[in-house]
Amino acid sequence: MASSMPTAPGELASGSILQRIMSGRQENLLLCLAISVFALYPLVDELFDIGRLGSMGSIMIYVLLAMGLNIVVGYAGLLDLGYAAFFAIGAYTMGLLTSPKSFFIKEGYVPEWLQHFWPALAVSWVVAAIFGVLLGAPTLRLRGDYLAIVTLGFGEIVPNFFLNAEKITNGTLGLNPVGKPSTFTIFGHKFAFAPTDQDNWYWLILAICVLSLFMIRRFYNSRLGRTWQAVREDEIAAASMGVNLVRTKLWAFALGASFAGFAGSLSAAYFQYVHPANFEFIVSITILSMVVLGGIGNIYGVIAGALLIGFFDRILTEELTPPLNSLGDALSIDFLANHNLTQDKFLIFGLALVLTMLLRPEGLFPSARRKAEFHPEEDKISEHEQQQMYDIREMDEPAVGERA
Amino acid sequence: MARESIAGLIAQLHQSKITRREFTQRAAVAGLSAGLVGNVLAVHAAKAQDLPEAATIGIPGTPHTTDTSKGTIKLYSSWPFTGAMERIGGHAIEATYMCLEDFGNAAGGFAIEYEPLDEGIAANEGRWDPGKATENANRAINDESCMAYLGTYNSGSAAISVPLTNVAGLAQISFANTYPGLTTSFEGATEEGEPDLYYPTGTRNYMRVCPADHVQGDAGARWAIHENGRSKAYILHDNSLYGKGVANVFALIFAQEGGEVLGNDGYDPRASDYQSLMTSIADAGPDIIYVGATVDNNAAKLLQDMRGVMSADDVTFLGPDGLNTDTFVQGAADAAEGAWITFGGFSADALVELGGPGADYVARIRERLDLGETGQPDSYAVYAYESMVVVLQAIERAGAADRTAILDQMFGTEGFVTLAGTTWSFNDEGDIDNPVIGLIRVVDGVLTFQGTAN
Known part of the structure; x- marks a missing residue:
């Protein structure tokens, strides 16, 4: 039968490569399309007078955070409950390097060239990564619950440190204002970054998100990315195969933290405000919810999770209230006519998480590997693969008496 | 005939x-x-609109018409009203709506539309979020029909929104921001560069109808020394902008007035108990403990543990308006008995006793919030009502949908009669010039108004 004919190894390999190239191209094409749609949003917002650009900027910062946490939790399988600590470190690095209220600036410890947004952004990325390593180092021998507790502790210590070290961090007063990018011109378009220039801020945050996405994808597809997955699946097996556990885990912590540093420094400059209350435990949990809801391990799923939760939290309930009230008026139902859906935010948020975990525990858009773990019954080996395995076994097995 | x-x-x-x-x-x-x-x-219709007694406050003689022929003016408010802030924010919104309805949803020939914007997010347990603060302010600024911005509740949030509304020339009025640095400079309580850094244009556009923390801390300290006869204070705060700010001013004035400050420390709001802390404080021998905190920062437990080692007869407990709520009294139970609290204004019960517009306000807000005959509306809701009156009367006087004209009228508010019958005017910094600090004591488990502290 033609269908059961074994395929020549070369043919299979070339077909697979072609398939990969095609699938890679499709992915890139879809990605470019999605980025274009997001890039055009400010124009759509202005055209239809939507007025949600500010929310979209905040949501994109959450996307950045979720992508970073996905490296630690999704790729390397290290449960991190203190991720907001790195967000805080990024924000305070930006604040301490650029705010006129900064202790280091007042004392003249920061060189003038460093007191600007762009160099401070790069420094905050590095500083967060260094703190990622500092946290990662003592946790190398810990797994699961124990690791979670240590990261949780770190997440509590950092905001409290910023709160109590008031001579350096300004304590309860926070840092305000914070440095922002200076105005520049590209193709005749002037990009200014006053708080009212929401479109420019949005594009800046989007550009950093895209850059981060590109970097994270490259990391994931590199040797380092594969070692992360190996460690996540089975540490002992990975170590037996020569994977350096220490280096792999530390890279995961450092790179995961570094993107939180990006997000922190961006948010500090965008909101012109840094305060310890904005980095509490609930922030870590919300970012983790985004990762879990979207689909651990799949960067696009994680982005979808962040967009979904952010969109719901900041936009949807407010936008749905007027139509709900109109419906109530039309149906003469007082409760609907006067109800403000914003007040149900918590109920809906909780229900959505519980239902997702019950009905789709792997998240909305999980990675193929994660999906297979949750649904082993669907993990079918194709007939082709069976045939190939059979053929190989047939070829390798010596005929009876051959050895003799 | x-x-x-x-x-x-x-x-x-x-x-x-x-x-x-x-x-x-x-x-x-x-x-x-x-x-x-x-x-x-x-004219009769206009007067008929003033029928609710609460709506007769404000600048005496300000006319009021229900004509809406000039179009529509939009007003936005921005403060959190979900999750942890549901009661405080929700009551303030209801008071604002009530005021607008009392004025017939109209002022100066315009129909007035009001939209409350939530400044909190679920990702922060309903508390205010800098992103939402920025977004809400920009939304108001970009809406050409918006003539005034009501809010915010949190001073940190105002530090973000005031510079934005300032550049846009939009009037902003708060019912609850108490951080002094937003409007004025006060040694020991404000930062270098404040308040000018919040006003990039150099022209003031922000005002508030509640007394700032330094006024409350000052009044509390003077009362403690001169009225309550205390001389040795131990001061604690919850490490928040508000709690620490008011505690610092109390410490400063208490020392200035001749008292001895034995300590001024932050406490951990998430600690399970404060017995060892209170034991060590008792060893220092204070005769008054001042706690700069809000009720959600474990202040009731702090008071309970304080009373375990220091009796109400020997050591006075004094706190700011962040503790002026039934939740605090119920949380501390018997330990709350005899505790003193300062508050910028009058309690609901005091307003009822005073009669007139204040009593009318309390009766109707209780009804709207379904609180029963003795329920306590949030104490700041009074200010939410009064700030809306300031805005509506300014629109009435300006008679035009012009941000500058309305801002000038709001800033020029003089001789404003409050729900309690006191009178104030805005000073050049946007603060009220005659802040009244009320004194409340827990008597038989009930917050009871005792008079004024200043």
Whole structure:
């Protein structure tokens, strides 16, 4: 039968490569399309007078955070409950390097060239990564619950440190204002970054998100990315195969933290405000919810999770209230006519998480590997693969008496 | 039938002795022209709109019309009202709506539309978020029909939104921001560069109708020394901008007035108990403990553990308005007995006792919030009502949908009569010039108004 004919190894390999190239191209094409749609949003917002650009900027910062946490939790399988600590470190690095209220600036410890947004952004990325390593180092021998507790502790210590070290961090007063990018011109378009220039801020945050996405994808597809997955699946097996556990885990912590540093420094400059209350435990949990809801391990799923939760939290309930009230008026139902859906935010948020975990525990858009773990019954080996395995076994097995 | 006096008819109409229909018929008989009848009825309609007694506050003699022929003016408010902030924020919104309805949803010839914007997010347990603060302010700024921005609740949030509304020339009025640095400079309580850094244009556009922390801390310290006869204070705060700010001012004034400050420390709001902390404080021998905190920062437990080692007869407990809530009294239970609290203004019960507009306000807000006859509306909701009155009367006086004109009118508010009957004007910095600090004590488990502390 033609269908059961074994395929020549070369043919299979070339077909697979072609398939990969095609699938890679499709992915890139879809990605470019999605980025274009997001890039055009400010124009759509202005055209239809939507007025949600500010929310979209905040949501994109959450996307950045979720992508970073996905490296630690999704790729390397290290449960991190203190991720907001790195967000805080990024924000305070930006604040301490650029705010006129900064202790280091007042004392003249920061060189003038460093007191600007762009160099401070790069420094905050590095500083967060260094703190990622500092946290990662003592946790190398810990797994699961124990690791979670240590990261949780770190997440509590950092905001409290910023709160109590008031001579350096300004304590309860926070840092305000914070440095922002200076105005520049590209193709005749002037990009200014006053708080009212929401479109420019949005594009800046989007550009950093895209850059981060590109970097994270490259990391994931590199040797380092594969070692992360190996460690996540089975540490002992990975170590037996020569994977350096220490280096792999530390890279995961450092790179995961570094993107939180990006997000922190961006948010500090965008909101012109840094305060310890904005980095509490609930922030870590919300970012983790985004990762879990979207689909651990799949960067696009994680982005979808962040967009979904952010969109719901900041936009949807407010936008749905007027139509709900109109419906109530039309149906003469007082409760609907006067109800403000914003007040149900918590109920809906909780229900959505519980239902997702019950009905789709792997998240909305999980990675193929994660999906297979949750649904082993669907993990079918194709007939082709069976045939190939059979053929190989047939070829390798010596005929009876051959050895003799 | 002898012709009735026209003046008498108008008086009867205004005293509601006759209806509009009767007035029209009898005025026609009396020979009053149709045009004049129309004018008289319009004035009467305007006065009729002022019927709720609470709405008679503000600048005396400010006219009020329900005409909406000039179009629509939009007002936005921005503060959190979900999750942890549901009660405080929700009550303030209800008071704002009530005020608007009392004024017939109109002012200065415009229909007034009001939209409350939530400044909290679920990702922060409903508390305010810098992103939402920025977004809400920009939303108001970019809406050309918006003539004033009400809010915020948190001072940190105002530090973000005030520079934005300032550049846009939009008036902003807060019912609850108490951080001094937003409007003024006060040694020991504000930062270098404040408040100018919040006003990039150099022109003030922000005002608040509640007393700032330094006023409350100051009044509390003077009362503790001169009225309560205390001389050795131990000061604690919850490490928040508000708690620490008010505690620092208390410490400063207490020392200035000749008292001894034994300590001024932050406490951990998430600690399970404070027994060892209170034991060490008791060893220092204070006769008053001042706690700068809000109720959600474990202040009730702090008071309970304090009373475990220090009796109410020996050591006074004094706190700021962040503790002026039933939740605090219920949380501390018996330990709350005898505790003193300062508050910028009058409690709901005090307003009821005073009668007049304040009593009317309390009765109707209780009804709207379904609190029963003795329930306590949030104490800041009074200020939410009053700040809306400031805005509506400014629109009335400006008579035009012009941000600058309305800002000037709001800033120029003089002789404003409050729900409690006190009077204030805005000073050049946007603060009220006659802040009243009320003194409340827990008596038989009830927050009882004792008078004023300043």
